């Protein structure tokens with residue numbers, strides 16, 4: 001899959017429009033990562049993902065975190081700055097799906113021993129736009 005790189009300014013504007021939240025408000029306290037049940041399975045944990053969106057291009061074709069997040073929204077409740085990282089992840093996932101990026105199939109997840117079992121349970125949410 002070719003890369004799908006989005007510059008930070010466009011991405012922040014899209015996220016603001018889609019979620020009503022400002023990623024620039026993040027103070028990198030790390031609470032979202034601390035409460036995320038699948039952070040250790042991500043390539044960019046929630047706080048790092050928000051930071052990436054703040055400052056650099058994000059290549060959605062290579063980003064695993066958007067398929068690993070199980071949409072529990074625990075991070076949304078805990079964020080002291082109302083950034084809602086789970087909604088940021090959801091926005092990136094929607095952009096990826098609309099851009100034709102294929103999520104990993106259930107069979108691929110099943111044979112990948114790094115896949116958290118909670119993700120298998122919530123898989124259908126990850127593969128529909």
Ligand code: SF4
Nearest residue numbers: 026027029030032079
């Ligand atoms: S909890 Fe909120 S303010 Fe803290 S790192 Fe995560 S997104 Fe940033």
Ligand code: SF4
Nearest residue numbers: 036069070073075086
């Ligand atoms: S919504 Fe996603 S990023 Fe947030 S705590 Fe749940 S699994 Fe982690």
